[in-house]
Amino acid sequence: MTKNQALLDLEIDRNVLADDETLAIVAQALRTCLRDGDKKTLRAFLDSQEPADIATILDTLEAAEALAAMRHVDLYEQAQIFGYLDPEYQIELSDLMGRRELARLMSAMSHDERVDLFKNLDPVAREAVLPGLAKAERDDLRKLASYPEDTAGSIMTSDYATLTPDMTAKEAIEALRNQALDAETVYQAYIIDEERQLVGVISLRDLIVARANARVRNLMDTNPVFIRAEADREEAAQIISRYDLIALPVINGGDKLVGIVTQDDAMDVQEQEATTDFHKVGTVSGLKANVRDASIFVLYRARIVWLVLLVFGNIFSGAGIAFFEDTIAAHLALLFFLPLLIASGGNAGAQSATLMVRALATGDVRMSDWASVLGREFATALLLGLTMAAAVSLIGVLRAGPDIALVVALSMVAIVLVGAMIGMSLPFVLSRLKLDPATASAPLVTSIADVTGVLIYFTIATQVLAMQAT
Amino acid sequence: MTKNQALLDLEIDRNVLADDETLAIVAQALRTCLRDGDKKTLRAFLDSQEPADIATILDTLEAAEALAAMRHVDLYEQAQIFGYLDPEYQIELSDLMGRRELARLMSAMSHDERVDLFKNLDPVAREAVLPGLAKAERDDLRKLASYPEDTAGSIMTSDYATLTPDMTAKEAIEALRNQALDAETVYQAYIIDEERQLVGVISLRDLIVARANARVRNLMDTNPVFIRAEADREEAAQIISRYDLIALPVINGGDKLVGIVTQDDAMDVQEQEATTDFHKVGTVSGLKANVRDASIFVLYRARIVWLVLLVFGNIFSGAGIAFFEDTIAAHLALLFFLPLLIASGGNAGAQSATLMVRALATGDVRMSDWASVLGREFATALLLGLTMAAAVSLIGVLRAGPDIALVVALSMVAIVLVGAMIGMSLPFVLSRLKLDPATASAPLVTSIADVTGVLIYFTIATQVLAMQAT
Structure with missing residues (x-):
């Protein structure tokens, strides 16, 4: 037990995770815990780490070990960790899961990460997992999966928070409380009419600063920045950067709100596009995989x-x-x-x-x-x-x-x-x-x-x- | 009057602002308003636009015209617009302002943009503007200006929201309400002890979801991701991107919280670093200015x-x-x-x-x-x-x-x-x-x-x- 305990005592600075040696030590300690069935140490360790870091560590384990380790955290955190893994490794792990386990995990994932995973699954696995999802989730998946690659629609998520214009600030905050666990960001809420058309946007900041009985209608920005679902995803990233937005609402042909693009996804797009341009100038074209892993x-x-x-x-x-x-x-x-x-x-x-x-x-x-x-x-x-x-x-x-x-x-x-x-x-x-x-x-x-x-x-x-x- | 009214009727789509012709038409209409003293149209137009777009439009006007137009919006929005202007143009406008007007504007700017402007002012202008600022603002300016270029300290801002561990969730939300106008982001609050050491971080989301009488101490993340002020600014951007943070706390040598780096600033760093690397690979080195404006x-x-x-x-x-x-x-x-x-x-x-x-x-x-x-x-x-x-x-x-x-x-x-x-x-x-x-x-x-x-x-x-x- 003392040996496993060493895992917890490791000073795991975040920068150290960039170092292969430390990674190997941590991975070995995790393996020992798994073999000994030392759930307590395992859980304490996983709880002390950020999901992004756990993903980095799991990436160095065998798929079966990674899955066994992941099962020691709760479903919500499993979904977060899973979202940080490479697409190929996600598929490898999915193949090891039962279809019910996979469906449960997918239900807990953020909507945009869920659809990315779904698109990567082979047709058989897709059909297997669909029955395990709620109807609303199936519809959402199909809708999000329908947007062509490289469009704003393909990087948006459908878990955003909505309000109606007639709510008071107090009611609006209460509504956001209830949506907070689902919504990717509650810091911007979107005000829609009966036809789901976007009529305004309001920040949680403005809501908590406002008088409790002020109407959302009078507080909201009625001329919000938005983008169409079929626009280029790079344009979405540029708009988010230009206006310093936390999230950008996406509307479809009928002007209905269909999703939001969040700032962290915009950062990823910006980095990927910079890489693509960089490669093109060096006459390397169409390389999507990481150089280290590409065949x-x-x-x-x-x-x-x-x-x-x-x-x-x-x-x-x-x-x-x-x-x-x-x-x-x-x-x-x-x-x-x-x-x-x-x-x-x-x-x-x-x-x-x-x-x-x-x-x-x-x-x-x-x-x-x-x-x-x-x-x-x-x-x-x-x-x-x-x-x-x-x-x-x-x-x-x-x-x-x-x-x-x-x-x-x-x-x-x-x-x-x-x-x-x-x-x-x-x-x-x-x-x-x-x-x-x-x-x-x-x-x-x-x-x-x-x-x-x-x-x-x-x-x-x-x-x-x-x-x-x- | 009908002619000026045309300005308001212009369908100024955001993408259209990328088009020089439309920009010229808008600029001309603004000039007419200024000449006719048509304050009403001018204000209505400026109110309908995003600060970033107004900055793009002002950029095409003469400095004196831009300043005259800017004076038609309130101080808080003036500061926002000003923050979006190019550094050179900021200096040009500053030179036209009285030192009291400039000090008032600087007081309203976000702390990181204020220090960037301050660093660009010539020594005479710096001395002239300092007496117009409150003592706390002067100290803040000197502190922020002391971090070397390209460090995390140089891109951080000091307007963040802080809480103490013993507050209840309700008290914490009330405290954030009072800090909301100042703080660059209230969506992450930082919990500090008597020595200003960072002991935890909590999101506004967690606060509004929590029971009203729950203690911040028990809700906060006690192992937050942070960076040291002297670390590379690129590392700050990478950490924000890796952990999908809204803001990253910055601590100094004594482990005291001294600022935060926000996600939108991280996006700017990411873009600038990509440009620098891009240029280096093309054997263009040390070009900081925009190619269009560089001599x-x-x-x-x-x-x-x-x-x-x-x-x-x-x-x-x-x-x-x-x-x-x-x-x-x-x-x-x-x-x-x-x-x-x-x-x-x-x-x-x-x-x-x-x-x-x-x-x-x-x-x-x-x-x-x-x-x-x-x-x-x-x-x-x-x-x-x-x-x-x-x-x-x-x-x-x-x-x-x-x-x-x-x-x-x-x-x-x-x-x-x-x-x-x-x-x-x-x-x-x-x-x-x-x-x-x-x-x-x-x-x-x-x-x-x-x-x-x-x-x-x-x-x-x-x-x-x-x-x-x-």
Whole structure:
């Protein structure tokens, strides 16, 4: 017993859970408790931890062990812990549960997490679990599951608190007390009419500050911020961030209130979208899984298409070089500067594209700002190009004499300028074509800049060196 | 009057505010109201809009006009609107205000926004405004301003709600009612002892659900999640996201409660950090301003250092090519495949680096996962390299015959493999050296991969073609 007791004495700081060694010790202690049937220690330990942390610990156990441990907390906390587990692990655990146990757990989960789990279940498991749910829960599941992925509807939850306009503040607080256990957030309550149309919103703060007999009708905000269920989920996150909302009401085609998107879900969306954009700029596309857990094939698939496409893009650079074979054969010294010049155009272009892609994603820059941004990018790129020309012309003189130094300096200015213009314009053009600006990845911009760089360099070289020769 | 009335009739949908044309129309209508002294329309319009939207509209007006318009709403809303304005514009407006007006406005602002403004004021303005503030406000400002940038302390606010353990639920709700106008969030209340040490946390939800005479001591969570003031602000945002908190309490070295970080501020931090990482991967560093507003010099400075560094990196590639000049002169056909091969290594490396940098930033991958991630990256890169070798060897045979096709295919596999290993390892190495992994930018990885690509290609070419020749 003393050995198990050690589990409770462990100073489990939250940051320590990021450390694999501590995790392994905790997991081992949990296993010992389970084997010894030491329910008391187990419960005391689980009660002392946050659900998110318990999920992290369970994630390191075998599914059967995790399930056995989870059964030692009450249903409500089980549902919370379950909600923090990875989707794949949720399914693994679901498969081990009886269908009645699973149905009971799902009834206790928050509505948005329940529908996410439901969507991940295979069709047989779905059919098995449905009879165990109350009719209202089945209807709710079907309704929430019907919204397409990436819409506001797909991330909303239907457990929100509602009031009617004629309630007094006191009655409203009483109503919220009764809804508090079900509702995802009671801090914002939604006022609906007989047709479930959203007529106002009120915060619990305003309700407790108000006189007890004041009417909700006179206290509520009658012009609340809302979103339509079919809108992009990223837009929902942006609205929540912009207006500092705790929750955003979602209405359907008939203007009826159908759900809310909460701030914590908006944070998750924001992080996922940032990751997707980040990946796109590195030409990794459509990777939804965690890099640590993704299979080799999934990683391969997310990367091969762009790699092959870019190879074909670079054939044009090769063809460009081949076209100038005579000039090169006559001045092999030109080759020394080739990687440096074409890389500079690509790098300047990648910088511009990076700035634009992110600014368009966060809304810092809008399509209508195109002209002004282009003008300033031109000026910036000119300064950049001149600085870099100064840097390389010195190397040019030392290594290959003044003629080639002149060619290299002129080429540098032109290549940086063109590269930057390409990098800046591409995100705008993609956006105008209703494509994702993040497709203007650094490697894509680099490939395009490479081709133009080769052409600019050898064209200038051919002209200048021919002039010198005469 | 009818013309001004049109302002109120405008269907100002929130999404429409993203549209410059509508913004210009609204701004013009506001100007007309101001000129005509039509206070009634102005007030009705401003009352119907969210503070964040009013800030967007004011941003398009001249500072003097914006100030005149703002004066038509009450002080509390003025403070809210002001909080949504860009820092530079805040300073511009502050300069136009009398010091008493500014002090009054600052008194009404939320404590964290007030200290941000205070830090941005020039020393003269700071001294001028301090006497207009209450002593408690001055002390609060000095205390909040003392936390270094990028710490949890620098983004916290001091307007939180506190309770004592011996209160009943009813007394606690009454206490929150009295603090509600001040406190940034009353939905989480913090229980402190005589020494202001944090002993527990309770949600308003739990208070309203509890029996009226239950003691806070018995209702509160005695093991709350917290953060130290000197911790990284990014860590605060991650904790809030991980535990789905509305607010995170901040304690100082003496374990005393000194502030809270709210979820909406955490969202802003998350977005800013994602932008910084995004920029770093595109070799744009230290750009804090909005791209649309940044001066040409600021943009130049954020970009030139990396561009020049990378140029010198590429000199090694040039030197590599120069070293193999004999092989190249003998087989000019090799040049055709040069851009394609070295770009492929760089692209595969950029992909790996992108995946790792983001996974390390979000915590999806940890330092200890290094070995397993490396193993799977090797397998993935091998598959990628073989696929790409198959693609290019066809072109090789058609264009330059079987010998060079063989060289190109072998080089492709080796280059992609090495590029991917560099891209994957660099973020880990940087992280181990306590540097920001995001410094492993696509262009940096590409430059390193370029050099190794040149060496690999021409070494293989020299060997294979020499063998064929004998």
